[in-house]
Amino acid sequence: MRVVWMLVAFVGGGLLGLFLVLPRTRMLRPRRVLACDLCQRRHRRLLAAMVVLALLSVAGLGLRVSQRARELPACAADTSIAEGRRVIDPRAPSRPPPWSTVRSVMTAPVSGLALGFAEARGQGLCSVGDPPITLAFVPQAGEHMGSMVGEVFLASPVPRINPVRARDLAEHESRHVDQWAVCTIVGGISLLPVLYLVDDTLYPGSENHFEQAAGLFDGAYPAPPDPPRGPQGWAIALWIGVVLLLTRRRIRWAVRTLGRRTAVTDPARCGVHTTGWR
Numbered sequence: 001m002r003v004v005w006m007l008v009a010f011v012g013g014g015l016l017g018l019f020l021v022l023p024r025t026r027m028l029r030p031r032r033v034l035a036c037d038l039c040q041r042r043h044r045r046l047l048a049a050m051v052v053l054a055l056l057s058v059a060g061l062g063l064r065v066s067q068r069a070r071e072l073p074a075c076a077a078d079t080s081i082a083e084g085r086r087v088i089d090p091r092a093p094s095r096p097p098p099w100s101t102v103r104s105v106m107t108a109p110v111s112g113l114a115l116g117f118a119e120a121r122g123q124g125l126c127s128v129g130d131p132p133i134t135l136a137f138v139p140q141a142g143e144h145m146g147s148m149v150g151e152v153f154l155a156s157p158v159p160r161i162n163p164v165r166a167r168d169l170a171e172h173e174s175r176h177v178d179q180w181a182v183c184t185i186v187g188g189i190s191l192l193p194v195l196y197l198v199d200d201t202l203y204p205g206s207e208n209h210f211e212q213a214a215g216l217f218d219g220a221y222p223a224p225p226d227p228p229r230g231p232q233g234w235a236i237a238l239w240i241g242v243v244l245l246l247t248r249r250r251i252r253w254a255v256r257t258l259g260r261r262t263a264v265t266d267p268a269r270c271g272v273h274t275t276g277w278r
């Protein structure tokens, strides 16, 4: 049973999930914590969240595997995509390098979810680049080229760019796949969207660290503004607020404990979950 939970934790929350749920780390905590009903409730909620994330991952993996079974046409030209013609890639498929395989496996769940979303909108799929990324067309507003979700590039219908720009863009998006893979290993499918959101509010547009790491020029981003706009004050205030909200009980516990040697705790609760500031 413990192995099953570890598997659920890793699939749902990556190494971070494993660390949070791992029985050994629970044993490190004092027995009082295990006796606290609120701590136990929190742990049950954590497990429930892991199960939901793990189920999402498995569903995405299933979608990705079922799509892999059907061979995708290569995205050779806009017309072939538009006319739904199948274009055979003339090059013999070479053995993919190990990292390419690892990142394919690690990003498969989120890629599958993106494919499910793209297929629900009834748009075509094709394969481009080396290592390959899957191109899916979804109606999108604005001039934005598209977004990388796992190995799937959700693009606006039939983007018209010249082959050189297309190759640069494919390299830029391929680096985003690396970011997805690393984040999924560390914290499951939800880590990259969260980190990207936090980074993008603090450092918008060309100052975003994920975009800088993927290459601003290749991704058709303008040079970062000088002087820099980030970090933005409102975003700092927002995220400090979120951290304070999440750690409020620990702050209360610290305030109560630091001043005195013996802190009074509720007999049925741990120190962190004992109410009151004094």
Ligand SMILES: [Zn+2]
Pocket: 033, 036, 037, 038, 039, 040, 269, 270, 271, 272, 273
């Ligand atoms: Zn507690």
Ligand SMILES: [Zn+2]
Pocket: 172, 173, 176, 210, 211, 214, 219
């Ligand atoms: Zn990008």
